[in-house]
Amino acid sequence: MTQAFVPRFRRPLVVLLCAQLLLAACGATEPPAVAGATRWPTPAPDSRLQVAQTVPNFEAPSATHCARPVQTYETPGMARVARDRRELADTDAMKDYSLRRPGSPSVSAAKSMPAPAAEPLASASAIAEAAAPAAPAAPRISGGLQPPAQAPRPANEPVTAGMVDDNADFSEYLAFRGRTQVVHRERDISARYLLQVRDARGAVVPDAEVAVQAANGAAMWARTDAGGRAWLHPNAFDKAQSPVYEVTVRRNGRQSTAFLQRGQKNAVDVVLDGKPGTAPARARLDLVFLIDATGSMDDEIAKLKTTLRTIADQVARLPSRPDTCFGLVAYRDRSDEFLVRRHDFTNDLNAFQGVLDALRAAGGGDYPEAMNEALNETVHKMSWRGNGTTRLVVLLADAPPHLDYGGPQYDDDMVAALGKGIKVLSVGASGLDKQGEYIQRQIAQYTGGRFVFLTYKEATNPASGPGTQTVHDVGNYSVQTLDKLIVRLVSEELGKLPAGG
Incomplete structure (x- = not known):
């Protein structure tokens, strides 16, 4: 299994300090690489208490294929746990009653009887939910107010959406952050540099592992996208704001090092030494749908069910003919039947369509949902394929995560996602508030993903039908149907791959 890596952070600090002095004296932007041994540590859990994170909080993607039946895993919610406890209590009461009837076996004999095998939790709940009718939408509460009830939209009505690229218009994104005051997990992205990795022939190098390290030991990890690029945000991992960072890149046994000096030009170019590897005959795409499955998402889930086949067929016909793996992660909240239900990658589209068709929108209650837990499982527990894969998540939600639960936090896992080369396309559904948008x-x-948002004829009224208006704080966007927009974004990503891959 390939591991995410750490460059030579145990060399004496004087090396980087000397590099800094050379930069100041000569005006150079990239000091020469310094030879030394590379250490390949075992990844360890991230700790927000550490001054410097010197090992990644993830394991590198390593699966080799997805040619498998759908495998389902479930984290039960309190409703499921409470029901199981009631059923267990009822069973114990009936057993106690039967033991007291004339002719019944003794208590000691009953206790020695083998217990029946338990049915797998995920299978039982999935079957039960699939057989049950869809539950009515639960009320959504934000700021103590409930939104007005909305009539369901016609089944054949298209869903329209717009999209903004906050990395392409970064100054406007920073302005949005400045004028939007909501509770969130802060990561300072005000300092930003674009890393571009190419081989000796000038071709882009996709899915190259990247480690960025300061002299104080603070470090971050990334993987280049299909275009050989990655955005680096030094302040997000190094509060000390070191003046110089070592940038180490590797792919298929080749490795190169460059330096990033704070305040230099925005781009960092790295040429990966050695003979270029052979590009795969087909592009490889791992695509996960990460879905808020609470009651208010009924319309969006229903539309995704009817358009999945169209999305898959259009993706399959792209020029790169991608070898595609599909995954589904659904989530609700702690008080519901399940917290997270995860369906691992498969290339069996019919089976995948089946698990999506079985998904019902139900539960919820309060406004925030278990997005933190679901994103954590998506990043860390899905069987992402290894080198040379394009990894995308389509996050479809109409509410922010619970920030009061403790446990996994979305900012830690978006950092881990960058380290594993996973881009998130965030889709804001109807009812998403300012905090959710932020x-x-x-x-x-x-x-490195995009923000997608549903649009309507009347911005504040989702029941008004498809249109071009939105309540979100965005500008300069075009509108397409949601399925075509998703295919477009996938196509643009795969279109960046070098010829042959």
């Missing part, structure tokens, strides 16, 4: 755009921008 957080979805944080995740998309940091991972």
Whole structure:
């Protein structure tokens, strides 16, 4: 298994300090690489208490294929746990009653009887939910107010959406952050540099591993996208704001090092030494739908069910003929039947369509949902394929995450997603408030993705039908149907791959 890596952070600090002095004296932007041994540590959990993070908080993607049946895993919610406890209590009561009837076996004999095998939790709940009718939408509460009830839209009505690229218009994104005061997890992205990796022939190098390290030991990790690029945000991992960073890049046994000096030109170019590797005959795409499955998402889930086949067929016909793996992660909240239900990657589209068709929108209650937990499982527990894969997540949600639960936090996992080369396309559904928009755009921008938002004929009235208007704080966007927009974004990403891959 390939591991995410750490460059030579144990060399004496004088090396980088001397590099800094050379930069100041000569005006150079990239001091020469310094020879030394590379250490390949075992990844360890991230700790927000550490002054400097010197090992990644993730394991590198390493799966080799997705030719497998759908495998489902479930984290139960409190509703499921409470029901199981009631059923267990009822079973114990009936057993106790039967043991007291004349002719019944003794208590000691009953206790020695083997217990029946338990049915897998995920399978049982999935079957039960699939058989049940869709539950009515639960009320959504934001700021103590409930939004007015909305009539369901016609089944054949298209869903329209717009899109903004906050990395392409970064100054406007910073202005949006400055004027939007909401509760969130802060990562300072005000200092930003574009890393571009090419080989000796000038061809882009996709899915190259990147490690960026300061002299104080603070470090971050990334993987280049299909165009050989990655956005680096030094302040997001180094509060000391070191003047110089070592940037180490590797791919398929080749490795090169460059230096990033704070305040230099925005781009960092790295040429990967050695003979270029052979590009795969087909592009490889891992595509996950990460979906808020609470009651208010009924319309969006229904539309995704009817358009998945169209999306898959159009992706399959792209010029790169991608070998595509599909995954689904659905989430609700702690009080619901399940917290997170995860369906690992498969290339069996019919089976994948089946698990999507079985998904029902239900539960919720309060406004925030378990997005933190679901994003954590998406990044860390899905069987992402290894070198040479394009990895995308389509996050479809109409509410922000609970920030009061503790446990996983979305900013830690968006950092890990960048390290694993996972881009998030955040899709804001109807009812998404300012906090939800802010957080979805944080995740998309940091991972190199886009923010997508549903549009309507009347911005504040989703029941008004498809149109070009939105309540979100965006500008300069075009509108397409949601399925075509998703295919467009996938196509643009795969279109960046070098010839042959």
